[in-house]
Amino acid sequence: MSILVMKFGGTSVANVDRIARAAKRVAVEVAKGHDVILIVSAMAGETNKLVGWVQDTSPLYDAREYDAVTSSGENVTAGLMALRLQEMDIPARSWQGWQVPLLTTSAHGSARIEAIPTENILRKFGEGMRVAVVAGFQGISPEGRITTLGRGGSDTTAVAFAAAFDAVRCDIYTDVDGVYTTDPRICGKARKLDRIAFEEMLELASLGAKVLQTRSVELAMRYKVKLRVLSSFEEQTDEAGTLVCDEEDIMESNAVAGVAYSRDEAKVTLTGVADRPGIAASIFGPLAEAGVNVDMIVQNISEHGQTDMTFSCPTDQVLRAQKALDEAKDRGVFSYGDLVIDRDVAKVSVVGIGMRSHAGVAAQMFKALAAENVNIKVITTSEIKISVLIDRKYMELAVQALHDAFGLEKAAA
Numbered sequence: 016m017s018i019l020v021m022k023f024g025g026t027s028v029a030n031v032d033r034i035a036r037a038a039k040r041v042a043v044e045v046a047k048g049h050d051v052i053l054i055v056s057a058m059a060g061e062t063n064k065l066v067g068w069v070q071d072t073s074p075l076y077d078a079r080e081y082d083a084v085t086s087s088g089e090n091v092t093a094g095l096m097a098l099r100l101q102e103m104d105i106p107a108r109s110w111q112g113w114q115v116p117l118l119t120t121s122a123h124g125s126a127r128i129e130a131i132p133t134e135n136i137l138r139k140f141g142e143g144m145r146v147a148v149v150a151g152f153q154g155i156s157p158e159g160r161i162t163t164l165g166r167g168g169s170d171t172t173a174v175a176f177a178a179a180f181d182a183v184r185c186d187i188y189t190d191v192d193g194v195y196t197t198d199p200r201i202c203g204k205a206r207k208l209d210r211i212a213f214e215e216m217l218e219l220a221s222l223g224a225k226v227l228q229t230r231s232v233e234l235a236m237r238y239k240v241k242l243r244v245l246s247s248f249e250e251q252t253d254e255a256g257t258l259v260c261d262e263e264d265i266m267e268s269n270a271v272a273g274v275a276y277s278r279d280e281a282k283v284t285l286t287g288v289a290d291r292p293g294i295a296a297s298i299f300g301p302l303a304e305a306g307v308n309v310d311m312i313v314q315n316i317s318e319h320g321q322t323d324m325t326f327s328c329p330t331d332q333v334l335r336a337q338k339a340l341d342e343a344k345d346r347g348v349f350s351y352g353d354l355v356i357d358r359d360v361a362k363v364s365v366v367g368i369g370m371r372s373h374a375g376v377a378a379q380m381f382k383a384l385a386a387e388n389v390n391i392k393v394i395t396t397s398e399i400k401i402s403v404l405i406d407r408k409y410m411e412l413a414v415q416a417l418h419d420a421f422g423l424e425k426a427a428a
């Protein structure tokens with residue numbers, strides 16, 4: 016017996032017709048002999064509606080009741096999907112999180128999965144059930160209360176089930192047909208990737224390629240769950256979509272797998288800060304306490320014992336950052352000359368595990384940007400990523416130029 020995990024997102028189950036269409040996909044896999052664990056999201060827009068109702072009723076809501084309300088969208092789809100499958104003579108039943116049970120921490124609104132005992136579902140498969148339709152996004156706390164896993168959490172539910180049941184694969188059906196080399200809305204030459212490594216996907220996911228919840232990719236990487244992202248709106252073959260997998264399963268790769276961007280960045284520079292031990296801690300401590308998500312950090316070489324410190328953060332956190340720095344200055348924690356803020360920057364990154372073995376990726380990237388006369392303001396690198404901060408007005412140009420420079424429209428030979 017082989018277990019396949021399938022997950023359908025909100026747009027794929029947005030109404031009863033779409034549920035019927037998804038059920039047909041499930042029937043194909045059942046006919047191949049798989050027992051299917053089918054994770055469903057709430058119908059598109061449902062969770063937002065429920066969150067809105069909670070906020071309207073109680074602005075400082077009790078998070079336990081928030082979870083009780085917002086988890087309910089998935090219950091509806093799970094029940095409807097089970098009914099649809101039964102109509103097709105496929106033995107199926109719905110499972111809410113607590114019935115499985117999917118055990119989580121008590122961090123309501125963003126609970127983490129602790130364990131998924133497999134006995135109950137396995138017993139039902141043994142008795143002839145072919146599809147376990149599981150409500151995504153929800154679980155049960157040690158106190159016996161309903162929990163949710165954070166927005167987009169059904170992806171994480173799916174991967175966790177695939178790990179717990181040692182599934183052959185975890186297929187995530189969504190409204191895009193896979194993971195692309197970059198955003199097709201910005202670059203017409205963007206190409207769907209057949210395969211991408213977990214680490215690359217993590218970098219792309221956290222850089223804003225919103226295909227999968229980041230936590231689901233972390234989980235898949237830890238348990239080596241083969242994840243496939245594919246469209247529920249197209250006829251499927253076994254090769255459809257993008258396989259997110261271990262790098263060992265990728266035979267050939269380009270140095271760069273994809274180009275990611277983040278549009279709303281700001282650059283903040285503190286001039287004339289003392290160059291002494293502890294200065295970085297005294298600047299970034301108050302920023303962290305204020306909840307500012309500092310991303311890139313650059314400290315210039317010092318002259319006469321003074322230096323400039325530059326960092327980037329999301330544009331909508333600039334005021335908070337400014338306030339935290341001003342207050343720290345007033346308290347005499349440290350001093351600086353000027354606070355120079357540039358709100359009109361964007362971050363563009365190239366990502367690829369191939370960088371570990373290909374030299375000169377950074378030089379190639381800078382050359383491509385220079386050829387377009389794009390000035391680089393800040394650079395950071397990691398083992399598999401190079402990011403630059405540039406003027407926002409050149410962002411699309413930069414993405415296109417880098418996509419060309421690294422030949423991403425063509426698959427690796």
Ligand code: ASP
Nearest residue numbers: 056062152166167168169
């Ligand atoms: N319905 C939940 C949400 O919209 C969970 C999910 O669909 O992944 O966040």
Ligand code: MG
Nearest residue numbers: 024167170226
């Ligand atoms: Mg989603």
